[in-house]
Amino acid sequence: MNDIAAIFRRPKVQIALAGFRDQLESAIGQIIAIQQIPSPTFAEEKRAEYIEGQFRAIGLKDVFRDSSNNVYGRLPGHEPDRAPVVLSAHLDTVFPAETDLSVDRKDQVIYGPGIGDNSTGLAGLLLTARTIVEHQLPHAADIHFVANIGEEGLGDLCGMRIVVDRFGGEATYIVVEGGLFGRLVHQAIGVCRFRVDVTAPGGHSWGGFGTTSAIHVLGRLIAAIDDLTVPTIPRTTYNVGIIEGGISINTIAHSARLWLDLRSEGKDELDRLVDHVREIVAEMNEKHMVAEDGVQIDMVQVGDRPAGNIDRQSPVVAYADAALRLVGADEIRYMASSTDANIPLSLGYQSVCLGLTHSGNAHRPDEYIDITNLPAGLGQLLLVTLAIAE
Structure with missing residues (x-):
């Protein structure tokens, strides 16, 4: 395994991590911009178009949408033959298209339908990609960013099934959710x-x-x-x-x-x-x-x-644990859940689902995120990605 603590200490990485704190309001603006685009399961096209445009603006390579509206973009590594890293976050929400998506902020807490699940997760993809590009953070393996459809309800993880079929068992999968900061999902319900x-x-x-x-x-x-x-x-x-x-x-x-x-x-x-x-x-x-x-x-x-799991000592889980400790997480819990990670976990592939901040009232109109830990959550995601792609 690569030394994630050494990656953490690199001057460029320290500057990038500080940027997550210093540019928190910009990150919040990105989250809300995504949240304001209705994206019910099986009707994710408008949000997919937005994410595709953001991928292109960041400078990702090979940006495209497949026939299902999954969105893909790639950051080439300097050793392209290495097994790739796949970062994914789901596009869909449980809310109908006509839902009032008004947002209300009270200090560190932001309320709005779908604000955590999964507007924050999608923003995490964009912010991670943008940070790697802007700070020219080196990585050997290709890093693929994917915004996938069909995670919620009767979507039945249809988008992630396509993603895993595309990248196969050599890839490492990091599934990003808006909530669940400090929780590592390595077991699929x-x-x-x-x-x-x-x-x-x-x-x-x-x-x-x-x-x-x-x-x-x-x-x-x-x-x-x-x-x-x-x-x-x-x-x-x-x-x-x-x-x-x-x-x-x-x-x-x-x-x-x-x-x-x-x-x-x-x-x-x-x-x-x-x-x-x-x-x-x-x-x-x-x-x-x-x-x-x-x-x-x-x-x-x-x-x-499908159900499945990988061991806590598996590289991707161990990196995620180490990253949480480096960014100062107060508590780390391993847990089982039903997420997009079910698909790679059921096949025994390297995969973990992690969260970016604390959230509550998921799938309710008064859903919220507490942004206190958002910089740490983004830092965790960046560190895990760089460690696996090293």
Whole structure:
């Protein structure tokens, strides 16, 4: 491993780190400029266009957008045959395009939808690239900067799957999130998501009383799922996040639907949980087929985020830990999460997800970042990148 402390002590690097502190307001302006561009999952084009323009203005090479709207740019190293470093941050947010994106600042805290997740992460890509270029910081390996689509919700990490297919297992992947400063994600939580559709004859609530209701069937299904026992180690969870159905209060529902989220830190445990839910659905379908009551339950998978992990002593994780200590992080925690890093981690590739500052209320209109640690978070990202690319 390269000596990250020696990199930290280099005069040019010290000047660059001081710049993150001295130019904090400029960094905040960059974050807000990104946050003001709506970027719902599957509709990231406008934000992708902005990032592409910024990549070109910085002077990155081979800047382009692929057919999915992932944005790429490259800083050539002086040893181009070396395994590359890939820095990525996701373009999309959970907020619809019509969301009011107004920002409110109270001292060190800035509020706004998507301000942390992931406008700050995207700004981190731009600021890191700009700093390396402006201060002419040397690196042997090529550094690829990628703003990818489809991290949130039903995006199912589709953008990152394309990125990893492109760069393969030789690359080291650094996934950047706006929050999570002091947290190192080297373990990917597996997530399987399903849509369950129920159809039934339906009818009038008075005249058709006794006819099976799709909503009532859905309720029994939810109750059966809620009766499942799951392990606490590795942590395993289930959640029915959305239920839909019916057309009026006095109609026996002809159709109903639920959206189910299943998670585990362990692949085998997640597989078993999925099997249990499938068994519940199969048993209920069998019961209704015998009853000949016209009920059908269909379970369709809509998401599959693979689990995986690498050891804490892996080079990229060790560098990230060392970088946090060098920039003065008060506390360092290793954790499991569901992020774009799931894709490389599930394949055993060198990857870590790290954050740039403290944040809160993610996926809420009153989401916020506390900028106190932003210079340190940017410093961490710069140091990790230079150490791996050394």
